[in-house]
Amino acid sequence: MNQRIFPLHLEYFSDSQPIPEQSGVHVLGRVSFGDKSPAATDGVDLLVPLDPLDSEPLSEVWTTDQLPTVGTHAGFETAETSELLFGAATLDCEDPEAAAQKLYGDLFEVLGERNFQNLLRIWNIVPRIGEDRAGLDRYMHFCRGRAIAFEQRHGQGFESLLPAASAVGSDRGPFVVWFIASKRAGIPRENPRQISAFQYPERYGPKPPSFARATLTPPCLGSELLLSGTASILGSESVHLNDTSAQLAETMENLRALLGKNGRIDSNHLRQLKVFVRDRSDYAEIREALMPLIQTGTQIMFLRADICRPELLLEIEGLAVQAPSTATALGTTPVAH
Numbered sequence: 001m002n003q004r005i006f007p008l009h010l011e012y013f014s015d016s017q018p019i020p021e022q023s024g025v026h027v028l029g030r031v032s033f034g035d036k037s038p039a040a041t042d043g044v045d046l047l048v049p050l051d052p053l054d055s056e057p058l059s060e061v062w063t064t065d066q067l068p069t070v071g072t073h074a075g076f077e078t079a080e081t082s083e084l085l086f087g088a089a090t091l092d093c094e095d096p097e098a099a100a101q102k103l104y105g106d107l108f109e110v111l112g113e114r115n116f117q118n119l120l121r122i123w124n125i126v127p128r129i130g131e132d133r134a135g136l137d138r139y140m141h142f143c144r145g146r147a148i149a150f151e152q153r154h155g156q157g158f159e160s161l162l163p164a165a166s167a168v169g170s171d172r173g174p175f176v177v178w179f180i181a182s183k184r185a186g187i188p189r190e191n192p193r194q195i196s197a198f199q200y201p202e203r204y205g206p207k208p209p210s211f212a213r214a215t216l217t218p219p220c221l222g223s224e225l226l227l228s229g230t231a232s233i234l235g236s237e238s239v240h241l242n243d244t245s246a247q248l249a250e251t252m253e254n255l256r257a258l259l260g261k262n263g264r265i266d267s268n269h270l271r272q273l274k275v276f277v278r279d280r281s282d283y284a285e286i287r288e289a290l291m292p293l294i295q296t297g298t299q300i301m302f303l304r305a306d307i308c309r310p311e312l313l314l315e316i317e318g319l320a321v322q323a324p325s326t327a328t329a330l331g332t333t334p335v336a337h
């Protein structure tokens with residue numbers, strides 16, 4: 001009892017059990033994976049067609065400290081409080097560029113209508129992301145539509161307003177987007193080991209991907225670090241081709257670099273990791289290699305997904321919070337008291 005109530009909180013819960021109720025805690029949105037929806041919540045419920053790899057499938061549950069108003073705006077299911085807007089939409093469309101323009105155009109309409117100016121986090125599911133379309137892959141088409149939509153909305157310099165994101169591929173179903181926006185701005189963060197995605201050279205596509213490496217939520221929402229999908233990329237290049245364990249190690253280095261040092265979150269705690277795995281047959285190896293690298297109490301879920309570049313075998317996103325000094329960054333030694 002008397003658990004602290006957070007203004008924005010993420011927890012992974014098993015699909016097979018009801019979400020525990022706590023007075024004063026309200027579900028903004030629940031994102032489940034696979035083909036079977038768990039029982040509905042009072043917030044936005046979304047089913048994403050990526051297969052869970054864990055024996056006990058988990059849902060991503062975002063909660064807040066106010067009772068949200070749920071609704072539908074410009075094709076998005078929304079849950080809204082005075083501080084936060086959670087939204088989700090799906091779209092059947094053959095053309096990934098058109099799909100991105102439509103989804104992001106609608107998203108900006110929702111943000112304008114509800115008066116939420118700040119995107120904190122967005123997730124993108126692109127069906128058959130790696131398939132060729134007129135000499136480019138479908139991910140590149142998606143990136144072009146998304147960049148055009150951002151530029152139409154924010155004009156030149158939109159890059160400084162980009163949220164943390166993930167973009168992975170599904171083998172079935174529609175385009176899916178879900179997002180968290182807030183009244184107050186977060187702070188975008190880039191990774192010193194990587195070229196900003198919005199500055200990738202043209203060989204990765206005619207328009208670069210529109211996302212920040214991480215977003216630090218505003219203090220009123222807990223100054224939590226929302227970590228984008230992160231992969232085995234150094235500079236702008238994929239490294240460790242055909243080597244799952246080396247890609248995992250490089251990805252964890254990239255996540256570590258994002259957690260920051262003095263003056264940022266230095267005593268941090270990784271609360272969640274979501275691991276997207278291209279080949280089911282890599283699941284056991286990745287899981288085994290990952291476990292020793294993480295702190296007790298970090299929640300992990302594994303999903304089968306295509307990664308946006310064909311040579312990437314995995315991608316990992318997460319959430320980190322400032323923690324008491326006894327908590328440690330991933331891979332470091334606990335401090336004794």
Ligand code: 3EB
Pocket residue numbers: 124165166167197209210211228229230231233308315
């Ligand atoms: C990368 O670093 C890997 O297009 O929104 C990660 C997170 C990746 C988000 C996106 C893509 C996106 O480029 C891929």
